[in-house]
Amino acid sequence: MRPHCVESPVREGLEFQSPLAWLVAPLPSCPDILWPLSLGRSFPSNYWDKFVKRKVLDKHGDICGREQIAELLGMDLSMLEITAHSERKPEPPPGLLTWLMSIGVKYQIWKFGVIFTDNSFLNLGWYMVMSLLGQYNNFFFAAHLLDIAMGVKTLRTILSSVTHDxxxxxxxxxxxxxxxxxxxxxxxxxxxxxxxxxxxxxxxxxxxxxxxxxxxxxxxxxxxxxxxxxxxxxxxxxxxxxxxxxxxxxxxxxxxxxxxxxxxxxxxxxxxxELRDQQQQVRDDMETKCSICGISIGSDDFDMTPHGFETHTLEEHNLANYMSLMSGRCTKRDVGISSLLVIVSASSMRTSLAETPTAGPSLPLQMPYA
The missing domain is CATH 1.10.533 (Death Domain, Fas)
Structure with missing residues (x-):
C-alpha cells in the first residue's frame, strides 16, 4: 500500500501534464526521490490502468500526436484504430536486457526504496528478526516489548521528537x-x-x-x-x-x-x-472548526442563521458525506452516477477548486453514496 500512496499524487500530476515532458525532466512539484516515475517510460506503460491511459490519450492526443502518446503509454495502435494499415514494429529479441527493460528497472528500484524506508515495514522487519533470533536465545523475545511504544500514541510522539529534526x-x-x-x-x-x-x-x-x-x-x-x-x-x-x-x-x-x-x-x-502543540492544534480544530469550509465556531455567519455550529457540521457540511462523494468520484465510472458527481469529477479533471465549499454555510449535502 505504501508505494501506491506515493504513486497516486505523481500519477495525477503526470496525468495533467503533457506526456512529452515525462522524458525531459521531472515535475517541479515532485520530490527528488520520485525521478524514476517521471523519467521512466515503464511507469505509465506498465502501471496505469486503461481508464487513465484513455483519459491521457484523449486529453493530449491532438497536441502531441496520438501515435506517439499511445506508444509512450504502451497501448495497442490497432485496438485504438489509430493507424489501421500501419505495420507493427518487430518485437525485440528475447534476452536479459529486454526483460530488464520491460519490467522497468527504475520503477522497481524506486518501489523497493519506498518499501524498505517505510517505518511500518521496518518495525515489522525488526520484530521478525528478533523472533528468528529468539529461536536460539529466548532473551531476544524481550525486544518485542518495544511494541508498547509503537502502540501508544503518546509514546510514538516522544519517539518522533528524536527524529523530527x-x-x-x-x-x-x-x-x-x-x-x-x-x-x-x-x-x-x-x-x-x-x-x-x-x-x-x-x-x-x-x-x-x-x-x-x-x-x-x-x-x-x-x-x-x-x-x-x-x-x-x-x-x-x-x-x-x-x-x-x-x-x-x-x-x-x-x-x-x-x-x-x-x-x-x-x-x-x-x-x-512542537509535536505536542501540533496535536493540540489538530484537536482544537476538530472541535471548533468545520473541516470542509474552515468556518470556526465563533464566526459571525452563525448570527445570521437560525442554527449553530453543530447543525452546520452534522447536516450542511457532514464530513462523512463529502468523503463518500469523493470516494464515489474515484470509484464510479461514467454509468449510473449523479449529475453532482459528474460536475465534481469534471472540476477535479481540470484541477479546479470551483466546486470546493468556501467559508460560510452552504447548501446541505446529504447524499448517501455507497
Missing part, C-alpha cells in the same frame, strides 16, 4: 565529533602524559598513547563527565603548563558540555514541544 540533530552530533577530534589532537601532542589512569606507578595505564584510543577516551569519558575531560585527568596545580591545562579544560567544558550537548538536548525537547 533529524537532519539538524545529525549535523550537530557531527560537529560534536569534529570538536572532540580537535581536542584529541591537542591532548595527544601536548598533554599525553596526563592521561594515566593507573593507580600503580609501576604499571601505567595510558589512555592517550595513540590517536584512536585518545579520541575514544574523550568521546565516552569526556562527554559523559559532568565537568568535561577535566574531571578525568590530573589536577594542573603546580605544573609548569598549569595555565595551558586550565584553558584546555575550561574550553572543553564550555564548548562541549555547555554548548554542544545543550544544543542536542534542546533540539529534542523543542521537537517534542
Amino acid at each position: 533529524g537532519k539538524q540533530l545529525v549535523m550537530t552530533v557531527g560537529l560534536l565529533a569534529v570538536v572532540l577530534y580537535l581536542y584529541t589532537v591537542v591532548a595527544f601532542d601536548f598533554f599525553r602524559k596526563l592521561y594515566n589512569k593507573s593507580e600503580d606507578e609501576d604499571e601505567p595505564d595510558m589512555k592517550c598513547d595513540d590517536m584512536m584510543t585518545c579520541y575514544l577516551f574523550h568521546m565516552y569519558v569526556g562527554v559523559r563527565a559532568g565537568g568535561g575531560i577535566g574531571d578525568e585527568i590530573e589536577d594542573p596545580a603546580g605544573d609548569e603548563y598549569e595555565l595551558y591545562r586550565v584553558v584546555f579544560k575550561i574550553t572543553f567544558f564550555f564548548f562541549v558540555i555547555v554548548i554542544l550537548l545543550a544544543i542536542i538536548q534542546g533540539l529534542i525537547i523543542d521537537a517534542f514541544g
Whole structure:
C-alpha cells in the first residue's frame, strides 16, 4: 500500500501534464526521490490502468500526436484504430536486457526504496528478526516489548521528537565529533602524559598513547563527565603548563558540555514541544472548526442563521458525506452516477477548486453514496 500512496499524487500530476515532458525532466512539484516515475517510460506503460491511459490519450492526443502518446503509454495502435494499415514494429529479441527493460528497472528500484524506508515495514522487519533470533536465545523475545511504544500514541510522539529534526540533530552530533577530534589532537601532542589512569606507578595505564584510543577516551569519558575531560585527568596545580591545562579544560567544558550537548538536548525537547502543540492544534480544530469550509465556531455567519455550529457540521457540511462523494468520484465510472458527481469529477479533471465549499454555510449535502 505504501508505494501506491506515493504513486497516486505523481500519477495525477503526470496525468495533467503533457506526456512529452515525462522524458525531459521531472515535475517541479515532485520530490527528488520520485525521478524514476517521471523519467521512466515503464511507469505509465506498465502501471496505469486503461481508464487513465484513455483519459491521457484523449486529453493530449491532438497536441502531441496520438501515435506517439499511445506508444509512450504502451497501448495497442490497432485496438485504438489509430493507424489501421500501419505495420507493427518487430518485437525485440528475447534476452536479459529486454526483460530488464520491460519490467522497468527504475520503477522497481524506486518501489523497493519506498518499501524498505517505510517505518511500518521496518518495525515489522525488526520484530521478525528478533523472533528468528529468539529461536536460539529466548532473551531476544524481550525486544518485542518495544511494541508498547509503537502502540501508544503518546509514546510514538516522544519517539518522533528524536527524529523530527533529524537532519539538524545529525549535523550537530557531527560537529560534536569534529570538536572532540580537535581536542584529541591537542591532548595527544601536548598533554599525553596526563592521561594515566593507573593507580600503580609501576604499571601505567595510558589512555592517550595513540590517536584512536585518545579520541575514544574523550568521546565516552569526556562527554559523559559532568565537568568535561577535566574531571578525568590530573589536577594542573603546580605544573609548569598549569595555565595551558586550565584553558584546555575550561574550553572543553564550555564548548562541549555547555554548548554542544545543550544544543542536542534542546533540539529534542523543542521537537517534542512542537509535536505536542501540533496535536493540540489538530484537536482544537476538530472541535471548533468545520473541516470542509474552515468556518470556526465563533464566526459571525452563525448570527445570521437560525442554527449553530453543530447543525452546520452534522447536516450542511457532514464530513462523512463529502468523503463518500469523493470516494464515489474515484470509484464510479461514467454509468449510473449523479449529475453532482459528474460536475465534481469534471472540476477535479481540470484541477479546479470551483466546486470546493468556501467559508460560510452552504447548501446541505446529504447524499448517501455507497
